[in-house]
Amino acid sequence: HAKHQGRNAFAWFEPQMAEELHLRTELEDKIRKGVKAGEFIPYYERQIELASGRLTGFEMLARWQSPELGIVSPDIFIPIAEDIGAIAELSENVIRQALEDAKGWPRELTLAVNISPLQLRDPWFAQKLLKLLLEANFPPDRLEIEITESCLHHNVGQVRSLLTSLKNQGIKVSLDDFGTGYSSLAQLRSLPFDRMKIDRSFVERVHDDQDSAAIVRAIAMLGEGLHLPITAEGIANADILGELLKVGDLKGQGYYYGKPRPAGELAEWLAETVAQAAPCQGVSGRLA
Numbered sequence: 001h002a003k004h005q006g007r008n009a010f011a012w013f014e015p016q017m018a019e020e021l022h023l024r025t026e027l028e029d030k031i032r033k034g035v036k037a038g039e040f041i042p043y044y045e046r047q048i049e050l051a052s053g054r055l056t057g058f059e060m061l062a063r064w065q066s067p068e069l070g071i072v073s074p075d076i077f078i079p080i081a082e083d084i085g086a087i088a089e090l091s092e093n094v095i096r097q098a099l100e101d102a103k104g105w106p107r108e109l110t111l112a113v114n115i116s117p118l119q120l121r122d123p124w125f126a127q128k129l130l131k132l133l134l135e136a137n138f139p140p141d142r143l144e145i146e147i148t149e150s151c152l153h154h155n156v157g158q159v160r161s162l163l164t165s166l167k168n169q170g171i172k173v174s175l176d177d178f179g180t181g182y183s184s185l186a187q188l189r190s191l192p193f194d195r196m197k198i199d200r201s202f203v204e205r206v207h208d209d210q211d212s213a214a215i216v217r218a219i220a221m222l223g224e225g226l227h228l229p230i231t232a233e234g235i236a237n238a239d240i241l242g243e244l245l246k247v248g249d250l251k252g253q254g255y256y257y258g259k260p261r262p263a264g265e266l267a268e269w270l271a272e273t274v275a276q277a278a279p280c281q282g283v284s285g286r287l288a
């Protein structure tokens with residue numbers, strides 16, 4: 001609109017732009033310092049086998065505990081951390097903490113972490129991740145990384161060989177936010193994913209919008225045909241869960257099961273798991 005208001009528009013617009021620029025620069029600075037000061041911490045969201053209600057693991061979601069701003073959402077700080085080249089260090093810090101936390105969980109639970117497309121372009125990424133696992137003495141086959149489709153339109157060949165070497169170490173790879181990006185079905189076939197996660201934007205309307213329901217069903221069928229297990233994210237209420245239970249054998253997560261919590265507040269959820277697992281322990285012990 002400013003364009004159409006002629007010269008005067010600038011007199012009004014300019015201070016605001018300067019202000020925004022100033023805020024942005026300040027935020028960048030706070031993030032850089034925050035990474036060094038250990039202000040980025042993991043929160044955890046439950047991942048559930050929908051049919052049984054069984055907890056299968058947690059997705060780690062980073063939070064910025066800023067002394068000045070309070071708890072800040074990753075939608076704000078991840079893009080900025082990527083822009084200023086701080087994402088790798090930030091990510092390593094929260095993953096290192098998450099591996100320590102996850103070591104205290106029952107052995108059958110997995111840990112999922114989100115990885116930025118920028119990190120995947122680092123030729124040393126696989127080595128760095130394995131080093132973190134080794135230092136924490138955490139079994140690679142309990143770790144899942146989640147990557148988004150935006151990784152895929154950039155040098156698919158390099159992504160493929162990276163994913164292959166991670167998989168050879170036992171690490172699982174999930175395609176996050178499926179349905180919102182640019183991945184072609186051919187890439188789905190040629191890249192070694194272990195799981196697809198249906199984006200929240202489809203899931204959250206599956207109970208009251210026919211188009212969303214059709215998309216969710218189609219993705220579930222695709223997953224079945226490609227032997228790719230599916231996770232539905234953004235299960236916000238019982239109506240959504242009810243619809244998903246009709247769609248197929250899925251895993252899921254969302255506010256219905258609880259909002260993400262810090263490591264110190266998982267005890268109640270972990271206790272449920274131990275209680276559920278207890279009667280079968282003899283059996284799984286024998287099978288292991």
Ligand code: C2E
Pocket residue numbers: 045060061062063073074075078091094114115116146176177200233234235236253254255256260
């Ligand atoms: P994501 O990996 O797709 O994670 C799901 C997001 O949806 C989380 O937001 C989660 O809290 C939110 N969510 C789950 N269930 C519901 C629901 O029922 N209703 C609503 N309204 N929201 C729900 P969060 O924690 O704000 O994370 C946003 C995104 O930030 C994540 O999306 C992920 O892409 C990114 N992110 C988080 N941590 C990291 C990290 O350590 N590294 C990188 N590169 N990205 C991260």
Ligand code: MG
Pocket residue numbers: 059114146176
């Ligand atoms: Mg994710």
Ligand code: MG
Pocket residue numbers: 176177197199200233
């Ligand atoms: Mg997602």
Ligand code: MG
Pocket residue numbers: 177
């Ligand atoms: Mg997302």
